[in-house]
Amino acid sequence: MALRILHLCQFHFETQDIRVVGSEVDGGTSLSGITDVVQTDGGGYWQADFGDADFGGRDEDERAETLAWRALNAGLAGGQAAVVRFCDRWHQPVGDLATVPHSDDAPFSDDTLYASAGAPARVLAVVNGQLGGLNATILDIALASERPLIGGEKAGYIGANGWRERVLEISSVEDIPGGKRITFQPPIRGGIAVGDPLDFDDPRCVMRRTSAPTNALSMGLWSSASISFVEDMRDPTL
Incomplete structure (x- = not known):
C-alpha cells in the first residue's frame, strides 16, 4: 500500500x-579511570x-x-x-532549485524547461555491514554534484526487504579512485547493493x-x- x-x-x-x-x-568506570x-x-x-x-x-x-x-x-x-x-536543500551538494534551457537557450518543443542536474549518485561498493549491505555504515559511491561533498549532508535510499525510503547522514568523506568513500549514520536499513541510487536532492x-x-x-x-x-x-x- x-x-x-x-x-x-x-x-x-x-x-x-x-x-x-x-x-x-x-x-561504569574502569580501574584506569576510563568510562x-x-x-x-x-x-x-x-x-x-x-x-x-x-x-x-x-x-x-x-x-x-x-x-x-x-x-x-x-x-x-x-x-x-x-x-x-x-x-x-540548502545543506545538500546541489544548486538552487531552478530550470535551465538547452545550451542554445531554447526550451523543449512544448516551451517547458528542465531542472538542473542536482547530484546523481550510486553505490560503487558496500564496505562493511552484514550480508546484503544490512547495517552498513561505510559505502563507496560515484557522485556528480553541483557542490562539493564535505560531510553533514543527507542522502536518501530505498532500504531492501520492504524498508522503503530511508535517509543516511554523512559523518566523513574520503576521496577514492572514481568516487568517494562515505561514513554515515544511522546504519543501512534492510540492505543496499552495488548500483543502488542515492538521492541527495530530496531525501x-x-x-x-x-x-x-x-x-x-x-x-x-x-x-x-x-x-x-x-x-x-x-x-x-x-
Whole structure:
C-alpha cells in the first residue's frame, strides 16, 4: 500500500530539528579511570520536530492549507506511517532549485524547461555491514554534484526487504579512485547493493507521528501548529 508523502514546507514552520538520536548506557568506570559508554539502539534512528507553523486565512488557498493540515493529522492517526520529506536543500551538494534551457537557450518543443542536474549518485561498493549491505555504515559511491561533498549532508535510499525510503547522514568523506568513500549514520536499513541510487536532492524517510495532534485556530482562521516524528522501525517483513 502506498504511504502518504508529507511535504511540510507548505505549513511554513519557523523551526525544524531533524537529527539522529540514540540511547547510550554508562558502562561504569574502569580501574584506569576510563568510562565506557555503550550504545544500545543499534546505531541510532531519525527524529524530527517541526514547530511554530503559520498558515490559514480567508482566501481559498489559505483555507486549503488548514484543511490539508487536518487531513494530514487524520491520516497519521493510530500510528500510521508516512514518508516525510526532509526539505534541507540548502545543506545538500546541489544548486538552487531552478530550470535551465538547452545550451542554445531554447526550451523543449512544448516551451517547458528542465531542472538542473542536482547530484546523481550510486553505490560503487558496500564496505562493511552484514550480508546484503544490512547495517552498513561505510559505502563507496560515484557522485556528480553541483557542490562539493564535505560531510553533514543527507542522502536518501530505498532500504531492501520492504524498508522503503530511508535517509543516511554523512559523518566523513574520503576521496577514492572514481568516487568517494562515505561514513554515515544511522546504519543501512534492510540492505543496499552495488548500483543502488542515492538521492541527495530530496531525501525522505518513513516515519510516524509521536506528538499529539494540534489544530489551534486564532479568530477561527489562522493556525499555529507543531508536529513531531520518529523513524518507523517496525519490521516490514512481519
